[in-house]
Amino acid sequence: MFYERIDNKYILCYLCPHHCHLKNGQRGICKVRRAEKDRLYTVNYGEISSLAIDPVEKKPLYHYKPGKTILSVGGFGCNFSCGFCQNYSISKSSPETKYVNPEQLLKITLDAAKEGSIGIAFTYNEPSIWYEYIFDFLKEVEVSINKPDIVLVTNGYIEKEPLKEMLPHISAMNIDLKGFNDGYYKNICMGSLDEVLSTIELSSDKTHVELTTLIIDGYNNSDDEIEEMAKWIASIDKDIPLHLSRYYPAYKFTDRPTKPESLRRARDIARKYLNYVYIGNLPGEDNNTYCPECGGTVVERYGYYVMMNLNDDRCQNCGNKIKIVL
CATH class of the missing domain: 3.20.20.70 (Aldolase class I)
Incomplete structure:
Protein backbone atom coordinates (compact mmCIF):
# COMPACT_ATOMS: atom_id res chain seq x y z
CA MET A 1 0.00 0.00 0.00
CA PHE A 2 0.97 3.67 -0.48
CA TYR A 3 3.48 3.54 -3.31
CA GLU A 4 3.68 4.37 -7.01
CA ARG A 5 5.94 3.69 -9.96
CA ILE A 6 7.83 6.79 -11.17
CA ASP A 7 9.04 7.11 -14.79
CA ASN A 8 9.63 3.35 -15.00
CA LYS A 9 12.80 3.98 -13.00
CA TYR A 10 11.97 3.55 -9.35
CA ILE A 11 9.30 2.98 -6.74
CA LEU A 12 8.20 5.91 -4.56
CA CYS A 13 6.97 4.81 -1.12
CA TYR A 14 4.79 7.38 0.61
CA LEU A 15 3.73 5.52 3.74
CA CYS A 16 5.98 7.80 5.80
CA PRO A 17 7.51 11.24 5.17
CA HIS A 18 10.88 9.78 4.12
CA HIS A 19 9.35 9.13 0.67
CA CYS A 20 12.01 6.56 -0.19
CA HIS A 21 12.86 6.26 -3.90
CA LEU A 22 13.73 2.61 -4.47
CA LYS A 23 15.13 0.70 -7.40
CA ASN A 24 14.41 -3.02 -7.74
CA GLY A 25 16.10 -4.92 -4.92
CA GLN A 26 16.41 -1.91 -2.62
CA ARG A 27 14.77 -1.55 0.78
CA GLY A 28 13.55 1.65 2.39
CA ILE A 29 15.03 3.31 5.45
CA CYS A 30 12.66 1.16 7.54
CA LYS A 31 14.36 -1.99 6.13
CA VAL A 32 11.02 -3.77 5.76
CA ARG A 33 9.62 -2.34 2.50
CA ARG A 34 11.37 -3.64 -0.63
CA ALA A 35 11.05 -2.82 -4.32
CA GLU A 36 10.85 -5.96 -6.44
CA LYS A 37 9.67 -6.43 -10.02
CA ASP A 38 8.30 -2.89 -10.13
CA ARG A 39 6.13 -3.36 -7.06
CA LEU A 40 6.57 -2.60 -3.36
CA TYR A 41 6.49 -5.52 -0.95
CA THR A 42 6.66 -5.81 2.84
CA VAL A 43 9.09 -8.35 4.26
CA ASN A 288 -0.24 9.75 41.02
CA THR A 289 -2.85 11.67 39.06
CA TYR A 290 -4.10 14.81 40.79
CA CYS A 291 -7.25 16.79 40.07
CA PRO A 292 -6.30 20.03 38.25
CA GLU A 293 -9.07 21.88 40.12
CA CYS A 294 -8.71 20.92 43.79
CA GLY A 295 -5.40 19.02 43.84
CA GLY A 296 -7.00 15.89 45.26
CA THR A 297 -5.55 12.48 44.38
CA VAL A 298 -7.77 10.83 41.77
CA VAL A 299 -5.51 7.91 40.78
CA GLU A 300 -2.87 6.41 43.08
CA ARG A 301 -0.06 4.36 41.54
CA TYR A 302 2.35 2.04 43.33
CA GLY A 303 4.44 0.55 40.55
CA TYR A 304 1.81 -1.03 38.33
CA TYR A 305 -0.74 -1.31 41.13
CA VAL A 306 -3.48 1.27 40.66
CA MET A 307 -6.15 2.56 43.03
CA MET A 308 -8.76 5.03 41.77
CA ASN A 309 -10.57 7.72 43.72
CA LEU A 310 -13.14 8.64 41.10
CA ASN A 311 -16.89 8.75 40.66
CA ASP A 312 -16.97 7.54 37.07
CA ASP A 313 -14.53 10.04 35.52
CA ARG A 314 -15.01 12.77 38.13
CA CYS A 315 -12.94 13.76 41.15
CA GLN A 316 -14.54 12.39 44.33
CA ASN A 317 -13.56 15.56 46.16
CA CYS A 318 -14.81 18.38 43.91
CA GLY A 319 -16.64 16.67 41.05
CA ASN A 320 -14.29 18.02 38.37
CA LYS A 321 -14.28 15.93 35.17
CA ILE A 322 -10.93 14.23 34.64
CA LYS A 323 -9.73 13.41 31.13
CA ILE A 324 -9.48 9.65 31.58
CA VAL A 325 -10.94 6.58 29.87
CA LEU A 326 -12.11 4.01 32.40
Whole structure:
Protein backbone atom coordinates (compact mmCIF):
# COMPACT_ATOMS: atom_id res chain seq x y z
CA MET A 1 0.00 0.00 0.00
CA PHE A 2 0.97 3.67 -0.48
CA TYR A 3 3.48 3.54 -3.31
CA GLU A 4 3.68 4.37 -7.01
CA ARG A 5 5.94 3.69 -9.96
CA ILE A 6 7.83 6.79 -11.17
CA ASP A 7 9.04 7.11 -14.79
CA ASN A 8 9.63 3.35 -15.00
CA LYS A 9 12.80 3.98 -13.00
CA TYR A 10 11.97 3.55 -9.35
CA ILE A 11 9.30 2.98 -6.74
CA LEU A 12 8.20 5.91 -4.56
CA CYS A 13 6.97 4.81 -1.12
CA TYR A 14 4.79 7.38 0.61
CA LEU A 15 3.73 5.52 3.74
CA CYS A 16 5.98 7.80 5.80
CA PRO A 17 7.51 11.24 5.17
CA HIS A 18 10.88 9.78 4.12
CA HIS A 19 9.35 9.13 0.67
CA CYS A 20 12.01 6.56 -0.19
CA HIS A 21 12.86 6.26 -3.90
CA LEU A 22 13.73 2.61 -4.47
CA LYS A 23 15.13 0.70 -7.40
CA ASN A 24 14.41 -3.02 -7.74
CA GLY A 25 16.10 -4.92 -4.92
CA GLN A 26 16.41 -1.91 -2.62
CA ARG A 27 14.77 -1.55 0.78
CA GLY A 28 13.55 1.65 2.39
CA ILE A 29 15.03 3.31 5.45
CA CYS A 30 12.66 1.16 7.54
CA LYS A 31 14.36 -1.99 6.13
CA VAL A 32 11.02 -3.77 5.76
CA ARG A 33 9.62 -2.34 2.50
CA ARG A 34 11.37 -3.64 -0.63
CA ALA A 35 11.05 -2.82 -4.32
CA GLU A 36 10.85 -5.96 -6.44
CA LYS A 37 9.67 -6.43 -10.02
CA ASP A 38 8.30 -2.89 -10.13
CA ARG A 39 6.13 -3.36 -7.06
CA LEU A 40 6.57 -2.60 -3.36
CA TYR A 41 6.49 -5.52 -0.95
CA THR A 42 6.66 -5.81 2.84
CA VAL A 43 9.09 -8.35 4.26
CA ASN A 44 7.66 -8.02 7.80
CA TYR A 45 4.02 -8.97 7.16
CA GLY A 46 2.83 -11.15 10.05
CA GLU A 47 6.35 -11.70 11.36
CA ILE A 48 6.17 -11.38 15.15
CA SER A 49 9.30 -11.01 17.26
CA SER A 50 7.73 -10.16 20.62
CA LEU A 51 4.51 -11.06 22.40
CA ALA A 52 3.60 -10.40 26.04
CA ILE A 53 0.85 -9.38 28.42
CA ASP A 54 1.73 -5.97 29.90
CA PRO A 55 0.10 -3.52 32.29
CA VAL A 56 -1.38 -0.75 30.15
CA GLU A 57 0.68 1.69 32.26
CA LYS A 58 3.82 0.18 30.71
CA LYS A 59 2.99 1.55 27.23
CA PRO A 60 2.88 4.11 28.95
CA LEU A 61 -0.83 4.97 29.15
CA TYR A 62 -1.91 6.42 32.50
CA HIS A 63 -5.27 7.84 31.44
CA TYR A 64 -6.55 4.90 29.43
CA LYS A 65 -8.20 2.11 31.43
CA PRO A 66 -5.81 2.30 34.40
CA GLY A 67 -4.94 -0.94 36.14
CA LYS A 68 -5.81 -3.11 33.14
CA THR A 69 -3.53 -5.38 31.10
CA ILE A 70 -3.09 -5.53 27.35
CA LEU A 71 -1.61 -8.00 24.87
CA SER A 72 1.51 -6.38 23.39
CA VAL A 73 2.99 -7.42 20.07
CA GLY A 74 5.96 -6.29 18.00
CA GLY A 75 7.68 -7.11 14.73
CA PHE A 76 10.99 -5.66 13.54
CA GLY A 77 12.38 -2.59 11.80
CA CYS A 78 11.88 1.15 12.24
CA ASN A 79 11.78 4.25 10.05
CA PHE A 80 13.86 6.20 12.59
CA SER A 81 17.52 5.71 13.49
CA CYS A 82 17.64 6.89 17.11
CA GLY A 83 21.12 6.30 18.50
CA PHE A 84 19.67 5.64 21.97
CA CYS A 85 17.07 3.04 20.90
CA GLN A 86 16.26 0.75 23.82
CA ASN A 87 14.66 -1.87 21.56
CA TYR A 88 17.45 -1.90 18.98
CA SER A 89 17.62 -5.72 19.02
CA ILE A 90 14.35 -5.78 17.05
CA SER A 91 14.28 -2.30 15.49
CA LYS A 92 17.78 -2.43 14.01
CA SER A 93 18.34 -6.11 13.30
CA SER A 94 16.58 -9.16 11.94
CA PRO A 95 15.47 -11.05 15.06
CA GLU A 96 13.96 -14.50 15.13
CA THR A 97 10.27 -14.22 14.28
CA LYS A 98 7.20 -16.39 13.94
CA TYR A 99 4.57 -15.89 11.25
CA VAL A 100 1.07 -15.28 12.61
CA ASN A 101 -1.69 -14.33 10.19
CA PRO A 102 -4.26 -11.65 11.13
CA GLU A 103 -6.99 -14.18 11.90
CA GLN A 104 -4.66 -16.08 14.25
CA LEU A 105 -3.58 -12.84 15.93
CA LEU A 106 -7.20 -11.92 16.60
CA LYS A 107 -7.74 -15.33 18.21
CA ILE A 108 -4.69 -14.80 20.44
CA THR A 109 -6.03 -11.34 21.33
CA LEU A 110 -9.48 -12.64 22.22
CA ASP A 111 -8.01 -15.53 24.22
CA ALA A 112 -5.99 -13.00 26.22
CA ALA A 113 -9.21 -11.02 26.79
CA LYS A 114 -10.63 -14.04 28.64
CA GLU A 115 -7.82 -13.51 31.16
CA GLY A 116 -8.62 -9.82 31.56
CA SER A 117 -6.68 -8.15 28.72
CA ILE A 118 -8.49 -5.16 27.19
CA GLY A 119 -7.13 -5.70 23.69
CA ILE A 120 -3.89 -5.40 21.75
CA ALA A 121 -1.05 -2.88 21.61
CA PHE A 122 1.22 -2.73 18.58
CA THR A 123 4.46 -1.70 20.24
CA TYR A 124 8.14 -2.54 20.96
CA ASN A 125 9.25 -1.46 17.47
CA GLU A 126 7.57 1.02 15.11
CA PRO A 127 4.05 -0.21 14.24
CA SER A 128 3.38 2.17 11.35
CA ILE A 129 5.82 0.22 9.12
CA TRP A 130 3.67 -2.86 9.85
CA TYR A 131 0.84 -1.02 8.17
CA GLU A 132 -0.56 -3.70 5.86
CA TYR A 133 -0.56 -6.33 8.59
CA ILE A 134 -2.31 -4.06 11.11
CA PHE A 135 -4.72 -2.96 8.37
CA ASP A 136 -5.69 -6.58 7.68
CA PHE A 137 -5.94 -7.29 11.41
CA LEU A 138 -8.38 -4.38 11.72
CA LYS A 139 -10.49 -5.91 8.94
CA GLU A 140 -10.68 -9.14 10.97
CA VAL A 141 -11.79 -7.13 14.00
CA GLU A 142 -14.47 -5.41 11.91
CA VAL A 143 -16.27 -8.70 11.24
CA SER A 144 -15.68 -10.10 14.72
CA ILE A 145 -18.43 -10.17 17.34
CA ASN A 146 -15.92 -9.14 20.00
CA LYS A 147 -14.10 -5.84 19.54
CA PRO A 148 -10.77 -5.59 21.39
CA ASP A 149 -9.19 -2.22 22.07
CA ILE A 150 -6.48 -1.31 19.56
CA VAL A 151 -3.49 0.68 20.82
CA LEU A 152 -0.52 2.05 18.87
CA VAL A 153 2.78 2.98 20.50
CA THR A 154 4.46 4.94 17.74
CA ASN A 155 7.03 7.55 16.78
CA GLY A 156 4.31 9.36 14.84
CA TYR A 157 6.30 9.44 11.60
CA ILE A 158 3.58 8.54 9.13
CA GLU A 159 1.91 10.37 6.26
CA LYS A 160 -1.56 11.84 6.73
CA GLU A 161 -3.38 9.62 4.23
CA PRO A 162 -2.48 6.26 5.84
CA LEU A 163 -2.92 7.75 9.31
CA LYS A 164 -6.40 9.02 8.53
CA GLU A 165 -7.36 5.64 7.14
CA MET A 166 -6.32 3.88 10.34
CA LEU A 167 -7.38 6.38 13.02
CA PRO A 168 -11.12 5.56 13.15
CA HIS A 169 -10.19 2.05 14.35
CA ILE A 170 -7.63 3.08 17.00
CA SER A 171 -8.66 3.23 20.66
CA ALA A 172 -5.57 4.96 22.06
CA MET A 173 -2.06 6.02 21.09
CA ASN A 174 1.16 6.82 22.86
CA ILE A 175 3.22 8.96 20.51
CA ASP A 176 6.93 9.59 21.07
CA LEU A 177 7.74 13.28 20.97
CA LYS A 178 11.52 12.88 20.93
CA GLY A 179 12.16 16.53 21.68
CA PHE A 180 11.16 19.97 20.46
CA ASN A 181 14.14 20.69 18.26
CA ASP A 182 14.18 19.85 14.56
CA GLY A 183 17.98 19.57 14.57
CA TYR A 184 17.72 16.89 17.24
CA TYR A 185 15.19 14.99 15.13
CA LYS A 186 17.33 15.22 12.00
CA ASN A 187 20.72 14.49 13.57
CA ILE A 188 19.80 11.93 16.22
CA CYS A 189 16.61 10.28 14.94
CA MET A 190 16.79 10.91 11.19
CA GLY A 191 13.31 12.37 11.09
CA SER A 192 11.42 15.65 11.20
CA LEU A 193 9.71 17.37 14.13
CA ASP A 194 6.96 19.02 12.07
CA GLU A 195 5.72 15.70 10.70
CA VAL A 196 5.39 14.28 14.22
CA LEU A 197 3.59 17.39 15.46
CA SER A 198 1.15 16.98 12.59
CA THR A 199 0.46 13.38 13.65
CA ILE A 200 -0.12 14.44 17.25
CA GLU A 201 -2.49 17.21 16.24
CA LEU A 202 -4.48 14.99 13.89
CA SER A 203 -4.59 11.99 16.23
CA SER A 204 -5.55 13.88 19.39
CA ASP A 205 -8.67 15.08 17.62
CA LYS A 206 -9.75 11.52 16.80
CA THR A 207 -8.63 9.24 19.65
CA HIS A 208 -7.07 9.15 23.12
CA VAL A 209 -3.44 10.32 22.92
CA GLU A 210 -0.62 10.39 25.44
CA LEU A 211 2.93 11.56 24.72
CA THR A 212 6.35 10.32 25.81
CA THR A 213 9.63 12.23 25.70
CA LEU A 214 12.87 10.44 26.58
CA ILE A 215 14.90 13.11 28.38
CA ILE A 216 18.66 13.03 27.71
CA ASP A 217 20.89 15.51 29.51
CA GLY A 218 22.51 17.95 27.11
CA TYR A 219 20.43 16.92 24.11
CA ASN A 220 16.76 17.80 24.58
CA ASN A 221 16.31 19.04 28.15
CA SER A 222 17.03 22.76 28.05
CA ASP A 223 14.51 24.83 29.99
CA ASP A 224 13.50 26.72 26.85
CA GLU A 225 12.92 23.54 24.85
CA ILE A 226 10.82 21.92 27.58
CA GLU A 227 8.80 25.10 27.97
CA GLU A 228 8.17 25.47 24.23
CA MET A 229 7.18 21.82 23.98
CA ALA A 230 4.73 22.09 26.88
CA LYS A 231 3.25 25.29 25.47
CA TRP A 232 2.69 23.63 22.11
CA ILE A 233 1.03 20.56 23.64
CA ALA A 234 -1.20 22.85 25.73
CA SER A 235 -2.24 24.70 22.58
CA ILE A 236 -3.69 21.39 21.38
CA ASP A 237 -5.08 20.24 24.74
CA LYS A 238 -3.62 20.92 28.20
CA ASP A 239 -5.14 17.61 29.35
CA ILE A 240 -2.89 15.49 27.09
CA PRO A 241 -0.74 13.41 29.50
CA LEU A 242 3.02 13.87 29.02
CA HIS A 243 5.45 11.17 30.19
CA LEU A 244 9.03 12.34 30.72
CA SER A 245 11.10 9.18 30.64
CA ARG A 246 14.58 8.62 32.01
CA TYR A 247 17.26 7.66 29.49
CA TYR A 248 19.71 4.81 30.17
CA PRO A 249 22.69 3.97 27.92
CA ALA A 250 21.61 1.80 24.99
CA TYR A 251 22.56 0.99 21.40
CA LYS A 252 25.07 3.66 20.27
CA PHE A 253 24.63 6.05 23.19
CA THR A 254 26.99 5.71 26.16
CA ASP A 255 26.12 8.96 27.96
CA ARG A 256 25.27 8.64 31.64
CA PRO A 257 21.63 8.10 32.64
CA THR A 258 19.53 11.23 32.93
CA LYS A 259 19.96 12.94 36.27
CA PRO A 260 16.81 12.64 38.42
CA GLU A 261 16.91 16.39 39.05
CA SER A 262 16.81 17.00 35.27
CA LEU A 263 13.60 15.01 35.02
CA ARG A 264 12.03 16.77 37.97
CA ARG A 265 12.96 20.19 36.63
CA ALA A 266 11.48 19.31 33.22
CA ARG A 267 8.32 18.07 34.95
CA ASP A 268 7.99 21.28 36.97
CA ILE A 269 8.36 23.42 33.85
CA ALA A 270 5.87 21.35 31.86
CA ARG A 271 3.33 21.45 34.70
CA LYS A 272 3.05 25.22 34.30
CA TYR A 273 1.16 24.50 31.08
CA LEU A 274 -0.09 20.91 31.29
CA ASN A 275 -2.42 19.25 33.78
CA TYR A 276 -0.85 15.79 33.72
CA VAL A 277 2.93 15.31 33.64
CA TYR A 278 4.64 12.10 34.79
CA ILE A 279 8.19 10.82 35.21
CA GLY A 280 9.02 7.37 33.86
CA ASN A 281 11.91 4.93 34.39
CA LEU A 282 12.67 6.44 37.80
CA PRO A 283 11.45 4.05 40.52
CA GLY A 284 9.88 5.59 43.59
CA GLU A 285 8.78 8.79 41.86
CA ASP A 286 5.30 10.14 42.61
CA ASN A 287 3.21 9.30 39.55
CA ASN A 288 -0.24 9.75 41.02
CA THR A 289 -2.85 11.67 39.06
CA TYR A 290 -4.10 14.81 40.79
CA CYS A 291 -7.25 16.79 40.07
CA PRO A 292 -6.30 20.03 38.25
CA GLU A 293 -9.07 21.88 40.12
CA CYS A 294 -8.71 20.92 43.79
CA GLY A 295 -5.40 19.02 43.84
CA GLY A 296 -7.00 15.89 45.26
CA THR A 297 -5.55 12.48 44.38
CA VAL A 298 -7.77 10.83 41.77
CA VAL A 299 -5.51 7.91 40.78
CA GLU A 300 -2.87 6.41 43.08
CA ARG A 301 -0.06 4.36 41.54
CA TYR A 302 2.35 2.04 43.33
CA GLY A 303 4.44 0.55 40.55
CA TYR A 304 1.81 -1.03 38.33
CA TYR A 305 -0.74 -1.31 41.13
CA VAL A 306 -3.48 1.27 40.66
CA MET A 307 -6.15 2.56 43.03
CA MET A 308 -8.76 5.03 41.77
CA ASN A 309 -10.57 7.72 43.72
CA LEU A 310 -13.14 8.64 41.10
CA ASN A 311 -16.89 8.75 40.66
CA ASP A 312 -16.97 7.54 37.07
CA ASP A 313 -14.53 10.04 35.52
CA ARG A 314 -15.01 12.77 38.13
CA CYS A 315 -12.94 13.76 41.15
CA GLN A 316 -14.54 12.39 44.33
CA ASN A 317 -13.56 15.56 46.16
CA CYS A 318 -14.81 18.38 43.91
CA GLY A 319 -16.64 16.67 41.05
CA ASN A 320 -14.29 18.02 38.37
CA LYS A 321 -14.28 15.93 35.17
CA ILE A 322 -10.93 14.23 34.64
CA LYS A 323 -9.73 13.41 31.13
CA ILE A 324 -9.48 9.65 31.58
CA VAL A 325 -10.94 6.58 29.87
CA LEU A 326 -12.11 4.01 32.40
